[in-house]
Every structure is written in C-alpha cells, then in structure tokens.
Amino acid sequence: MNTDLISLLTITGLVLLVLNYLIGWLIYFKKIILSPIQHTILFFLIAADIIILLINLDLLSNKFILYSFSLLILLLLPAGKKGGKYHITVSSCAVLIYLFT
Secondary structure, three states, X not given: OOXXXXXXXXXXHHHHHHHHHHHHHHHHOOXXXXXXXXXXXXXXXXXXXXXXXXXXXXXXXXXXXXXXXXXXXXXXXXXXXXXXXXXXXXXXXXXXXXXXX
C-alpha cells in the first residue's frame, strides 16, 4: 500500500467533493449552470478517485468501509433528476465522511 498515493487521492477526493458541494449550492441558488457533460465529468472524477482509493486500501479497514459507503451513496444519487434537498444531504454526508476519516 502506497501511503503517498492514498494521501494524494484522499486530498484530491476531498477537493473534488468540496468543489461539487459548492457547485451544487450555486446551482441550487441559480447562480451558475452546469451542463450535463460537465456534471458527468465531475461525477466520474469523484467516483474514479474513490474506486482507486478502495483498490489501494486494506480490505475491511475503517477507511475502506467508509469510502465504500461514500461510493454507494454517490451511486445512489438519482441520475437525470433534479437533486434538490436529497443531493444536498448526500453531498453533505460525503464531505463529512471524507473530513472525519
């Protein structure tokens, strides 16, 4: 297990999640518009980051379980629907999981 890679991916994932979180609020308050392609790219980058982290973590470690939960929550977001309060709640949970692991 490469700890430098895990640290880099953890920080990158946190930056992506915070960026996603801020973008979500800006969209909610109609301050910006995000195209479906831009949304898909951001979603893919976050999911890819978490998947690479999972591959490099010890199976069933605390981080593995929390990141698996974060990925599951991310994948449960309804595709093509307005996120609204559900998206804000899920994004908040994902950011908190990253911050406290």
